[in-house]
Every structure is written in structure tokens, then in C-alpha cells.
Amino acid sequence: MTDINRHSIIPEDKSKEKVSSIxxxxxxxxxxxxxxxxxxxEEEAQTQEVKKPVRRANIPMILMIFVMLVFGLVIxxxxxxxxxxxxxxxxxxxxxxxxRFTVAGLVAMLVISFIPIDFFRKxxxxxxxxxxxxxxxxxxxxxxxxxxxxxxxxxNIGPIQLQSSEIIKVALVVAFAGYRSAIAKLKExxxxxxxxxxxxxxxxxxxxxxxxxxVLCIAVDIVILMQPHLSCFIIVGLVVFMCALVSEIPLKSxxxxxxxxxxxxxxxISVALAVIPTExxxxxxxxxxxxFKRIAIFTADEETDDEEEGLTKDDTRxxxxxxxxxxxxxxxxxxLGNSRSKYNYVSxxxxxxxxxxxxxxxxxVGGVVLILMYLVMFFMCVSVCWKAKDIFSRxxxxxxxxxxxxxxxxxxxxxxxxxxxTGVTLPFVSYGGTAQVCLLVAYGFILSVSRSGVxxxxxxxxxxxxxxxxxxx
Numbered sequence: 207m208t209d210i211n212r213h214s215i216i217p218e219d220k221s222k223e224k225v226s227s228i229x230x231x232x233x234x235x236x237x238x239x240x241x242x243x244x245x246x247x248e249e250e251a252q253t254q255e256v257k258k259p260v261r262r263a264n265i266p267m268i269l270m271i272f273v274m275l276v277f278g279l280v281i282x283x284x285x286x287x288x289x290x291x292x293x294x295x296x297x298x299x300x301x302x303x304x305x306r307f308t309v310a311g312l313v314a315m316l317v318i319s320f321i322p323i324d325f326f327r328k329x330x331x332x333x334x335x336x337x338x339x340x341x342x343x344x345x346x347x348x349x350x351x352x353x354x355x356x357x358x359x360x361x362n363i364g365p366i367q368l369q370s371s372e373i374i375k376v377a378l379v380v381a382f383a384g385y386r387s388a389i390a391k392l393k394e395x396x397x398x399x400x401x402x403x404x405x406x407x408x409x410x411x412x413x414x415x416x417x418x419x420x421v422l423c424i425a426v427d428i429v430i431l432m433q434p435h436l437s438c439f440i441i442v443g444l445v446v447f448m449c450a451l452v453s454e455i456p457l458k459s460x461x462x463x464x465x466x467x468x469x470x471x472x473x474x475i476s477v478a479l480a481v482i483p484t485e486x487x488x489x490x491x492x493x494x495x496x497x498f499k500r501i502a503i504f505t506a507d508e509e510t511d512d513e514e515e516g517l518t519k520d521d522t523r524x525x526x527x528x529x530x531x532x533x534x535x536x537x538x539x540x541x542l543g544n545s546r547s548k549y550n551y552v553s554x555x556x557x558x559x560x561x562x563x564x565x566x567x568x569x570x571v572g573g574v575v576l577i578l579m580y581l582v583m584f585f586m587c588v589s590v591c592w593k594a595k596d597i598f599s600r601x602x603x604x605x606x607x608x609x610x611x612x613x614x615x616x617x618x619x620x621x622x623x624x625x626x627x628t629g630v631t632l633p634f635v636s637y638g639g640t641a642q643v644c645l646l647v648a649y650g651f652i653l654s655v656s657r658s659g660v661x662x663x664x665x666x667x668x669x670x671x672x673x674x675x676x677x678x679x
Contacts, residue, residue: 263319264656267586271315271634271649274579275308278635284543285563286556286637300556300637307639311646318650323599323658326651332384335377336422342370342377343429350433359435371430371438372644378423378442379449379605379648385419386453387598408458415455416463420446424467434493437628441612448608452591453601504626527551528562528621539569556637558629561621576635577618584611590656603655606648613645 279301286300293299325331342361350361350370360367392398398414400407423446431439450460479487503522531547534540545566548555555563565573587607594600616630631638633645 262657264586264590264653267583267590267649267653267656268319270579270583270586271646274583274634275312277576277579279304279308280542281560281564281635282556282637284567285545285548285560287543288549289555292550303639304637304642307642308646311643314643315646315650315653318647319653319657321654323602323651323654326380326602326654327384327387327598329384329388332381332388335384336381336426339374339377339381339426340429342374343426343433346370347429347433359433369638369640371435372638372640374426374430375438375442375445375609376606376644376648376651378426379445379602379609380651382419382423382446382449383453383598383601383605385422386449386455386601387596389414390454390597408462411456412459412462412466415459416450417466420450420463420467434497436494436497437616437630440628441609441616441630444612445605445608449601449605452604453597500626500628504623524553524559525623525627528559529623531559531562531566532621535566535569535572537569537571539565539567539572542567557631558617558627558636559621560636561618561632564635580611580614587611587652590652594655595658599655599658603652606651609648610645 282304283298283301287297290299290301291297296302346359346361350359359369359371361370389398401410423442427439427442427446430442499517502517503525506517506522527547531545531552534547540546545563547566548563552559552562561573561576564576568575584607587603587610591600591603591607594603610633613630613633616625616628617632617636619625620627620630631641634642
């Protein structure tokens with residue numbers, strides 16, 4: 207009897223040791239700043255008990271991106287050949303360069319997809335991503351070069367020319383996700399000391415949950431607006447909004463935070479208008495002359511003389527010819543490579559207005575096929591977002607998905623004349639080195655999330671916990 211009792215006590219002592227090793231030693235006070243961004247290992251160990259890891263790559267999504275890239279290269283070559291030959295005496299000039307960028311982007315995408323998404327949760331990556339975003343936005347103003355309207359768009363690094371805005375978009379998503387994930391974990395562990403009064407707790411939550419991350423992103427976005435780069439300003443705003451929407455920010459923090467920022471923003475703008483001299487404001491507003499002209503072109507009535515609106519035939523030529531290209535395609539198009547509008551009737555056909563030329567060559571049917579391909583890819587990405595295992599994974603996947611498909615929506619809307627011209631290219635189809643690489647990097651993050659585990663349904667959690675306990679025994 208004595209031996210039996212002694213053996214029965216041992217498992218109880220071991221279980222107590224396991225429980226005590228998991229519980230935090232100190233739950234009082236505010237942690238160091240490093241702890242705000244460093245994930246806690248015990249938390250992750252508990253989380254893994256109710257998550258189902260995915261060991262293999264998401265083959266359907268990888269095949270989908272390869273099909274889209276090949277499709278885009280074919281379209282690009284068909285559209286850009288005349289312009290490439292006219293400028294560089296080589297009809298394949300744009301195609302060859304785009305293939306190089308695509309290969310570099312695919313390598314980056316595959317490497318990122320096989321790195322566990324938890325690796326990107328580290329504090330130095332979150333901080334570094336924000337520093338890179340803000341630094342590139344400032345550097346573009348100071349050292350950037352512009353190609354139109356006095357606006358800075360690119361940074362020259364030796365022989366390489368980077369479009370900084372494309373890097374900023376992806377980096378901000380990672381930075382925002384890292385911050386929100388760290389704050390959520392600290393709150394779950396009770397390591398953020400709350401203020402004593404109810405009003406103080408509310409103010410603290412609004413500040414930590416909403417105002418700090420959103421203001422940091424707004425600071426980058428304002429610098430982008432000062433370049434000026436209005437289309438990137440809009441895209442970054444929409445992407446950050448989607449990230450905030452899925453990062454489990456409480457509704458009270460949303461409402462109070464938005465009202466606070468609106469009041470502060472209105473006050474700052476009022477003071478700026480009162481302090482800044484009129485000449486300075488007028489000189490600065492000249493940088494946005496192209497924006498006002500695009501709005502005037504969009505709102506101009508066909509029955510009104512363009513000269514009365516301050517517009518010339520050359521101002522409206524781009525939009526008019528793009529619309530004519532869309533209409534001349536008919537049901538089946540004029541045939542791949544047979545477009546007439548791409549012969550300098552639409553400038554930069556390989557970039558902003560590539561969709562119009564594509565519709566002219568492939569018709570309504572070709573347009574439907576391309577849109578359906580984007581829709582299939584979109585629902586694949588949304589499925590990954592929906593099944594993401596935690597806040598960080600869900601925020602990264604949602605932000606990268608929003609980045610890709612906001613640009614798709616803006617480009618097609620411009621060419622259908624639903625909104626004014628924005629200068630946004632069509633993802634995976636339009637020519638652009640930095641854009642192609644960065645969009646593939648964003649897709650790589652989505653693939654990484656799809657491999658890093660999915661949230662189990664509520665009914666399977668108990669079974670998972672039971673299986674984990676049996677494995678330990």
C-alpha cells in the first residue's frame with residue numbers, strides 16, 4: 207500500500223511543475239519596451255495546442271500565380287512591342303526586363319513562403335519595417351527623381367531605379383501587424399498596467415489600440431502625399447484601414463479614435479492654413495495641378511467645349527483613345543497583337559492603360575477571362591485570411607491581399623472611366639520592376655500564412671488538447 211501511494215503522488219508533482227512552468231512569474235507592472243514587440247514563447251506553446259500546422263505548400267495558389275504571370279507576360283509583349291521598337295529598336299525590350307523582374311520576384315516569393323510567418327513577428331522586423339517605410343518616403347522627397355509634374359517617384363541606387371512607394375506598401379503591412387500582435391499578446395497576459403479609473407482605462411485603450419498605430423501610418427502617408435503621390439496615398443490609406451479592421455481593435459477604440467483624429471486633424475490644418483503664407487501655399491498646390499486636371503477631364507461633359515473647361519485635345523487624348531480601344535474590341539476582339547491603339551494613340555500603353563489595349567485585342571470575352579482569374583486568386587487569398595491562426599497572420603494576409611486587389615480595382619475602374627485617372631498599374635500584367643517584385647513578395651507572405659497553421663473549429667479544440675496531452679504522457 208505504501209508503494210502504491212508513493213507512485214500515485216509522483217504524477218501529481220510533475221503536473222504541478224508543468225503548470226508552474228507555463229504560468230508567468232510576475233503579472234504586475236508595465237514590461238520593458240522590448241517586451242512590447244517580442245512574442246512570449248509560453249503563449250506560443252499554448253497556442254500550438256489548438257492550431258493545426260500545415261506542412262505542405264499551397265499548390266493551387268502557386269499554380270494560380272504562375273498562370274497569371276505567364277498570362278501577363280503574353281499581354282505585355284503584345285501591347286508593348288511597338289513602343290519598345292520605337293524607343294529601343296527592340297520589340298522585346300519591355301518583355302525581357304519584365305521577365306528578369308518576374309524571376310527575381312518569384313525567388314523572393316518562394317523563399318518567403320517557406321519561412322514560418324512567426325519569424326516575421328520579431329521586434330526588429332516590425333521596427334525595421336516601419337523605419338524603412340518612413341525613411342524611404344522622406345528619401346524620395348529629398349533624393350528622388352521625378353518624371354512628370356515635378357513629383358518624385360523613384361530613387362536611384364547606382365544603376366538601379368526603385369519606386370519607393372511599392373516597398374513602403376508591403377513594409378507598412380508587416381509593421382502594423384507586428385505592433386497589433388504584440389499589444390494583443392501583452393493584454394492577454396495582463397502585462398500592461400491599466401489605469402485605475404474607467405475613463406483612464408478607456409483613454410489608455412484608445413491610445414494603445416488605435417491612435418498610436420494609425421498615427422504612425424498616417425505620418426508615412428502624409429510624407430507620401432507631399433511627394434506628391436496621391437494614388438499611393440489612397441492605396442496606403444485603404445490597406446492600413448483593412449489591416450486595422452481585422453486586427454481585433456475594439457469598437458469603442460475605433461469610434462473614439464476616429465473622432466479624436468478628425469478633431470486633431472482639423473485643428474492642425476486650420477493652424478497650418480493660418481500660419482503658412484499664401485504664396486507658399488499656392489506654390490505648393492502647383493504640384494497637384496495634374497490631379498486637378500485629371501478630375502476636370504473626368505467630370506468634363508462631352509457636349510461642352512474642352513477649351514471652356516481649360517482643357518485641350520491633347521489633355522483628353524489619352525482617356526478618349528483608351529475608351530475607343532475598349533469599345534472597338536467587340537465580343538472577341540481584333541486579335542492578339544492586332545491592336546491599332548497601341549501605336550502611340552495611347553501613351554505608356556504597357557503601364558496604366560494596358561487593360562484597354564488588351565480588351566481591344568481580346569474583346570469582352572478576354573476581359574471576362576482576366577477578371578475571372580483575378581477573382582479566383584482573390585477568393586484563394588481571402589480563404590487564407592479567414593483561416594489564419596492569429597492576429598499577426600491574419601493582419602499580414604489581409605493587408606497583402608488588399609494591396610494586390612485594391613490596385614486591380616483602381617486600374618480597371620480608371621479604364622472603364624468609373625473614377626478619374628490615378629496612374630495605378632495592373633498587378634502582374636503592367637510593366638514595372640519594383641511593382642512586380644513587391645507584389646510577388648506580398649503574395650509570398652500570403653503563402654507563408656497559408657502554411658503556418660489554421661485556426662481549428664471550436665468542436666475540434668478539445669480533441670486537439672486531448673491528443674496533445676496524450677503525446678506528452
